[in-house]
Amino acid sequence: MSAKLPVEILIETVVNAGLCTRCGTCVGACPAGNIAIEDPLGACLPAAADACTSCGLCLECCPGASVDFAPLEKVLFGGAAPNRLLGVVRGAYIAHASDAAVRRRGSSGGVVTAMLLDLVGRGESRGAVLFGPHREEPWRGWGRIASSAEEIAAAAQSRYHLSPLNTALGEMPDAKGDYAYVGLPCQIHGLRKLQAAGWGRAGPGFSPVIGIYCGNNLYYEATRVMLRKLGVNRPEDLSALSYREGAWPGSFAARTADGAVRSISKLDFNQVIPFFINRRCLFCVDLANELADLSVGDGWAKEGSGTDGWSVVLVRTETGERLFDRAVRSRVIEAEPITVEAAERMHSHAFDLKKTGSFLRLRLWRGWGCAVPRYDRSGPRATAGRRLFELVLSLQFAVASSWAGRAVYRALPARALGGLFRLLRKRWMRSTARR
Numbered sequence: 001m002s003a004k005l006p007v008e009i010l011i012e013t014v015v016n017a018g019l020c021t022r023c024g025t026c027v028g029a030c031p032a033g034n035i036a037i038e039d040p041l042g043a044c045l046p047a048a049a050d051a052c053t054s055c056g057l058c059l060e061c062c063p064g065a066s067v068d069f070a071p072l073e074k075v076l077f078g079g080a081a082p083n084r085l086l087g088v089v090r091g092a093y094i095a096h097a098s099d100a101a102v103r104r105r106g107s108s109g110g111v112v113t114a115m116l117l118d119l120v121g122r123g124e125s126r127g128a129v130l131f132g133p134h135r136e137e138p139w140r141g142w143g144r145i146a147s148s149a150e151e152i153a154a155a156a157q158s159r160y161h162l163s164p165l166n167t168a169l170g171e172m173p174d175a176k177g178d179y180a181y182v183g184l185p186c187q188i189h190g191l192r193k194l195q196a197a198g199w200g201r202a203g204p205g206f207s208p209v210i211g212i213y214c215g216n217n218l219y220y221e222a223t224r225v226m227l228r229k230l231g232v233n234r235p236e237d238l239s240a241l242s243y244r245e246g247a248w249p250g251s252f253a254a255r256t257a258d259g260a261v262r263s264i265s266k267l268d269f270n271q272v273i274p275f276f277i278n279r280r281c282l283f284c285v286d287l288a289n290e291l292a293d294l295s296v297g298d299g300w301a302k303e304g305s306g307t308d309g310w311s312v313v314l315v316r317t318e319t320g321e322r323l324f325d326r327a328v329r330s331r332v333i334e335a336e337p338i339t340v341e342a343a344e345r346m347h348s349h350a351f352d353l354k355k356t357g358s359f360l361r362l363r364l365w366r367g368w369g370c371a372v373p374r375y376d377r378s379g380p381r382a383t384a385g386r387r388l389f390e391l392v393l394s395l396q397f398a399v400a401s402s403w404a405g406r407a408v409y410r411a412l413p414a415r416a417l418g419g420l421f422r423l424l425r426k427r428w429m430r431s432t433a434r435r
Helices: 006-015 025-029 057-061 069-077 100-105 111-121 149-154 165-171 185-196 221-229 266-276 279-283 318-329 340-346 348-367 384-400 403-410 418-433
Strands: 035-037 046-048 091-097 128-133 141-146 179-183 206-212 238-245 251-256 261-265 294-298 311-315 333-338
Touching (some): 006 046, 025 035, 025 057, 025 165, 091 111, 091 318, 111 128, 111 149, 111 206, 111 311, 111 318, 111 333, 128 149, 141 165, 165 185, 179 185, 185 206, 206 318, 221 403, 238 266, 266 384, 266 403, 266 418, 279 348, 311 318, 318 333, 348 384, 348 418, 384 403
Parallel strands (some): 128 179, 179 206, 206 294
Antiparallel strands (some): 091 333
């Protein structure tokens, strides 16, 4: 009997086991072009042809089944000790783009777009690997290399659907030169594992690596369902679709060909999460994108202070510090230093979900016979009450994401659960911020 090929092991132990993060790293890394994601708006899973060369890169770079943070942190940060919630932090800030238009167009403060535009404008980056709007289908995103200021500006805002960004790594040119990179935690986990494996195209040519905070990601069906609730039967009928449009924190807004806009608040859009979450996200232990040069998320400490957005920024490496400080000095962005404790409180509920809840879920779901990923980290001791809460939460995710749960949700009006989710979010934030 012949030994299994690496790609066959990947499909069996990661994809078929339900551990795929949909980061796209295996697709972008495969030198033979043997792996592809054929249904990005469906299950969004990699599939393999029969041209595997047995190089093993797809297995080495995959973050689905395991991520060992310690060796990757040693390369990136030397001997710096990571904060349990935030990772290694050289400086914490709350910031926004100085350009008002860039700030308004962003998900929060427009910091990422402002820094990318500055890097490309100075000629220090040939472009950026990012998840931007599809050229022919503006109602969805795709992994791409943006090389012009116009392409970078068009990629502003988050897109809350599965995003195999790292498929774009396979399109990297052989010519020398730095490219900036903007990704979610799982995508950067894959990138860092590729770099550790010595893959040439993922070498020092990525600078800076900017990480976006991420609590979870959703199947594109969440977008379709919300559009139907707003009276749009097909995303293909739209001229534009935004997930964070208008006054911060923004709205899910669908623009039809005749210019009409139908929208719902981003905080109300959150009600789709338990019904259409990628289950692998429930086991991710990295909210703040701890392997990036600098990480950026919503600056919730400023929530309610006005209609303009703010970002929280964590500077992690010397490269990140140099570029962020220069952006502040040159008035590309405006920033206020904050304490590490303030950065923790700003996302206290999300850290509870990721840094306590995920470790509880790993044990709980493993006990239910489910495959779960492995990390070289362990969670904190949890009270009996927190363990009970996690049991209820896990059962809620399991029921809501079932066929029956989704069928019930599809029948509800657009704003049926929005108020409940807002209330639960506020209470979760208040209860965890006091700890």
